[in-house]
Every structure is written in C-alpha cells, then in structure tokens.
Amino acid sequence: MAEALQQVILDTLDAESSIKDTRALVIPGEKQPAISNDAQIAILGALNSLSSRDMISYATHEVISHAPTPEGSQIVEQGSNEARVWAALPLKGQGDPVTPNQLKKVVGDEVAKVGQGRAFKNGWIAKEGDGLVKLAPEIKDVTRDDLLEIKSSGTLKSGEKTLSDLRKRKLIVQKKGQWFSVTKGPSFSTSIAKPETDLTVEMLASGSWKTSTFKKYNFEAEGIPTNGGALHPLLKVREEIRNIFLEMGFAEMPTQSFVESGFWCFDALFVPQQHPARDLQDTFYLSDPAISLPPKKDYYDLVSKVHEHGGFGSTGYRAPWVEEESRKLLLRTHTTASSAHMLYKLAAACRGEKAPSDKGEYTHGAASTTGSYRGDPAKDDGFRPAKLFSIDRVFRNETMDATHLAEFHQVEGVVADRNLTLADLIGFMRVFFDKMGIEQVRFKPAYNPYTEPSLEIFAFHPMLNRWVEVGNSGMFRPEMLEPMGFPKDVRVHGWGLSLERPTMIRYGINNIRTLVGHKVSIEGIENSPAVRF
C-alpha cells in the first residue's frame, strides 16, 4: 500500500508535472479523492519517503476542516432526531395518532424529547387529540444531508453560518488539517528503486556500488528513549534543602515514626490539652491500637504538672490534665514531635543519664552531642550544643483543595545552645533562606503554643510580586525545655516550612495535585528538570 501510494504520486507528477493539491489524489484501493485527514497523513508518509531520496519536494498547507462528532455520526446513519420522530408518526387522517408515551417507546426518550420540538418548528408534525400525527408526506432531512456532506468533504458548500450552527449543536467539531503541493525533485523518476542500506563485499567485488543508489543517513532521527528511574521533584528539592542544612553543620534527625502519641506531638511541647489543633477535625487519631505505652514516669509527671499547675516560672494552663488525651495515638501533625524526642535525648546528660552517642543517632551528618565541654570542667552540666534538622511527612485532617493535602512534608531546623537570642534565630533563617535563593525575607510576630516569641516568615515572590508566607519559627518555651532537663541558660530555637510550597514555586506548579496523588503525570515527573538552589 505504501509503495502503491508512492507510485500514484510519481505517476501523477510524470503526467501533470506537479500536484497542486494532494486532496485531489485518489489513494489506491479508495474510490473517493483523499479529502480526509487520515488520507493526508498517509500521503505525508509517502511524500517523506520520496523526498528523502530527492525524488520529489513538497510544501505543506494548513486547512480548517470539520468532522461529525459521535452524535453527528449517529445522525448520518439514522437521520436527525426530528426526522426520526416524523418517521414514527402516521400521516394525518391515515391512522391513529401516536401518544407521546408510545413515541418515546419507539424512538427513545432523548430522540423523542429533542426531535419533537424541531419537528413542530419545521411544521412536519401536529397534535391531534392526545397524540401526534405527521403533516408532511415527504420531508427533507437537511441536518443529515449537511452532516453527510461534511463527512465526505470536510466542509459545507452552503457556508459558515450552518457550520457554526452545527458546531453549537455539538454535531460537528473543527479540526486542523494539512494538505500538500508536490513538485519533481532532482532525482525524479517514475520507478521506485529500493535504495541500498549497506555497502557489501559483493558490491565492491562486482563494482555494482558505482551505479547503486544508497539510502541517506537520517541525522534527524531520534534515538529510542531510554527507560530509567526518575526522582520526584519533591525528592530533588528535599536533597537540595538537606545539603543546605548539612553545609551549615546540621545533623538530620530520625523521623521514621509517623505515629506519635498526644504526649510527644503536643503535651511535651506545652500545647494545651484543650488546643483546637488536637481536635478530631484537625488530627487523624488511630483506632487500633488507640493508646500508646506510657512515657517515662518522672518526665511525664513533670510535663503534666507544668500544664496543670505550672512551674519553672510559669503559671501553667490551670486546666484539668487528662492522661487519656496524652496517651492517644495519632499521625503526627508536625515534625516538631520528632524534634521533641531528639531534644529530650539531647538533655539526657543534663538529667544525669548517659548521653546518647552520635553514632547511629542521626540519618545524615553529626551533631556535637558528645563533644567535650569547652568551659570549666567543674561546671560541666552535661549540655552540648546541637544543630538538628528534619524533612519528612506530616498529616492533617484538612479539606483538600488546590493547595492543601491531608499529608505533606515539613522542613524543620532546631538549634540548641546557651544564651541564644531571637537575633540568632533570625540570622540563621536569613542565611538558610538566602541559600534557598530567597533573598528577601520578613518576619511577623505570631503565636505558637510551644514558642515565645514566635515569628511567621514571609518571602518576596518576584513572579507573584507580593509577599508570601513561607514558614513559622520561634524560641521554644522554658515550660517545654526545663522539664526535659535543660539548664536554664540553654535556649532552643526552631523554624519550619513545607517542602511542597518551595517545590511548587520552583517548578511553577499551582495545583498541588499536579505534584502529588493519582493525577500526577509520570512523564511530567520524568521530564522535570534538576533543581539547584
């Protein structure tokens, strides 16, 4: 077929010296000229093959053509709705009128509904008693005739108005099409000699290579795409942020426990037991098992006491403490739950327990939990400064929309040292965000139950030309740190941001579902460029 088509093109060129419009060609095996898009695509294949051998050259022309929709095609086959209604009725005076219900049974609900209106309007049918009869003994089904003409020619001679009418009725669609004009090329001939693809020993020996034609190299051909794994954009951005933390001397905290207790997610952080964040509407609670093992008693007692009655210079919340609330298992709502675990470990030596060794404690990097004390050894209270970070998943019972999911990733940095100030926190964040390529940041006072003071972080978004919130931060409260055993002069500050927000900004994505979930395009993931901050 492909060769027969090439032959038709060559023969036509030979007879007429050029082909002005390939839509006039008749493809072998067809009766009609090659008007349809599919036919022109087949012709294009033949033209490419011939032009690669310089036998012809061609130019491409674009046209807008029309084709029936599935509904339109049905009308081509069965007639328009109004014609089908008309056909189902007896001629006035020649039989019993058909009731609307009978009509529905014959032609179907949809056809009866749509067709009646038009048939009335055309004056084809009329009411008689409770039923319907046809007035006209003959009709001309214009819609069907028009669709037939469009199907075979791609357009209508009667013009644009009817075309746009049919488009509005969703009976036809517009399609972009192509056709071609063809002229002879430098190697034109009416016989298709199959070009040689290889130079063989035999050709050299017989000398036939001198007269053979060889297939040209196709330098435009693309190689076969290679299959391979690809990192998700979130993982690429995570790696970049991880590198920023590591080069700033932070160690990565282990964060594999998605399930936490109310105690570690909230109580240890001095989040009141009545806080709305702990509500069912905001937090996913586990049903099986629903209750965690108890935390260490001495620490638990200190935490419950500071909540209910105060201590460490605080008046506490003065609200009843409910152990059950503390023991509930839940999906962690923030990675600060992991930070609380790590800070409690960091304070071990201050409590007179054995300090954890750096070995195996961190996923990446090392923190100075076990370094020696640089001051007067007699005053060593066991505290060692630490810079810690984590990037992992958290869960919130959110209504999902274009920018919110029930699970996302948090990036969190925590710094513990003696006598840190708010200026140190701001300084750290400025360096951190600067390394992420966010040069302009602003801070706004905010409220967190576990930090005082707290700051929201805003970054200037040059594309959106406005300030957007990028994170939250603060200095952890003594009500949280002192029950853990930290000396009074130790300050711990932290900041958190989502991983999704910078990733979406970086990749110019404005719907989170493009990035996460079942609507993600694998191809989009594979083709997403690398990120360098």
Ligand SMILES: N[C@@H](Cc1ccccc1)C(=O)O
């Ligand atoms: N946990 C906070 C972020 C944060 C971390 C550390 C200190 C202060 C705030 C959040 O979920 O938004």
